[in-house]
Amino acid sequence: MSRRRNCDKPTECRIENKTLSVNPHTIPNDQIQAAAALLRAGETVAFPTETVYGLGADASNPLAVRKIFEIKGRPVYHPLIVHIAATSQLPAWARNIPDAAWRLADAFWPGPLTLILQRSSQVPNEVTGGQDTVGLRVPDHPIATALLHAFGGGIAAPSANRFGQVSPTTAQHVHDKLGSRVGMLLDGGPCRIGVESTIVSLAHGEAVLLRPGGLSIEAIENTLNKKILLAQATASKVRASGLLDLHYAPTTPIEIHPADELWRRAHQLAKLGHKVAILKLSDDNKCINSNGITCFQMPLLADEYGRDLYATLHRIDHASFDHILAETPPVTQEWVAINDRIRRAAHSGHS
Incomplete structure (x- = not known):
């Protein structure tokens, strides 16, 4: 028997003991507040961004972050991206922030750009895979923005799918792959970009492209007024989301x-x-x-x-x-x- 029933009302339906909000244009504030409360309680929430759907947990709570790895079947050494509400929150999560990072954040946040920076002391090892760096971005989606402001902290959120598989770009994709293992699923409709964020490391001086994505390399270079390096051409050892050879793979070969x-x-x-x-x-x-x-x-x-x-x-x-x-x-x-x-x-x- 299906775990999901048809929903006649535009607000929510139930998946066993889980909540699925539907119709992104009418998600009421109390549902956003409920999602934020779940995050504060150490539970997970799947939510839309402009790129793909993320599986989120309180980035400052190691036990909550571990649930992401368990649900996804993700290796614990594979770092997560922390989503924040605004550029002004950068110093809470990163240290020794270079001028280039501020310039890119001012130009492209909110948006599909993840910056790899030296992590602050408050970032748990579970988020970074034990590295001294952390990935940060401000998503450009009204539901993600509302959730981040209601929660008040950083949300660690890789794509809301099984590790290595095709990323979800609708709430139905999340439900099909993760089902009732997610504490709450917010439906924001199809993702506007549909490809993950561009990842640029500024952790060790020069700007290095780790993963191409929803923001073009040309736009980044124009903002920095210089060419950015490719990870393959450097000695960069930084690990980041989505960089394994086998990633984004459908079940069908x-x-x-x-x-x-x-x-x-x-x-x-x-x-x-x-x-x-x-x-x-x-x-x-x-x-x-x-x-x-x-x-x-x-x-x-x-x-x-x-x-x-x-x-x-x-x-x-x-x-x-x-x-x-x-x-x-x-x-x-x-x-x-x-x-x-x-x-x-x-x-x-x-x-």
């Missing part, structure tokens, strides 16, 4: 192929009796379904592709395909984050 090889591989698999999903990008009017092959025409613009990617992968997983074949995205600056996510998703060893 995924392969990446250029357009001219895509259909040949699809037909090869279909002849073996496999059910194949194609993520097609090129606009050549060939997105047709045939025996054993279902074609998903993906957007031609990088930001739209990013917004649709995880939702499409969730749909494919639910439809029980045997293989996903993704057309190789362009290698231009706008597509850096998409290429990163697709490459990691395909690193599962299935293919």
Whole structure:
């Protein structure tokens, strides 16, 4: 029997003993206050940001933070990102904050940028994976903002999914993967960006890009008026969220192929009796379904592709395909984050 019943009212429904708020435009303040109270009590709350849904806990409470790792099946050495309500809260969580960090925060917070800085003494080891650095960001979503202000502290929140799997961009994705293990789930509708935040380390002097994401590298460089370094080109040992080779992976194995090889591989698999999903990008009017092959025409613009990617992968997983074949995205600056996510998703060893 399903744990979720249909909800006729726009405020909330119950998942066993859990609360699911629905219709993001009518979430009342008492629901935000209830979520904040759960966080103060050491429980978890899943909530929307502009990037993906996060699984949050009180970042200053080690026991609460451990629940995140237990629910996700996340390795304890893998650090979390702390979400804060405003740039003015930076000194409570970080020390030796360089001028470049303030400039980036002023330019892009709230927004999809995570800064890695030297951590303050109040940050628990559970949040940082034992490192001397911490990831911080101010999310750009009204529900996340309201929750952070009501709670009054930092919320440690990785993506609200099982570790290494496709990130959730709707509340339904969270419920499907984590169910009643989450203390409360706030529904803010589909995420506006759909790809995780860009992570930049400023912990040891120079700005180093650790993970491309929802904020472009060009925008960061224009603000700093200098090129930022790539982690691969430095001796940086900083660990951060979403940097493992296998990450963002659907249950269905995924392969990446250029357009001219895509259909040949699809037909090869279909002849073996496999059910194949194609993520097609090129606009050549060939997105047709045939025996054993279902074609998903993906957007031609990088930001739209990013917004649709995880939702499409969730749909494919639910439809029980045997293989996903993704057309190789362009290698231009706008597509850096998409290429990163697709490459990691395909690193599962299935293919």
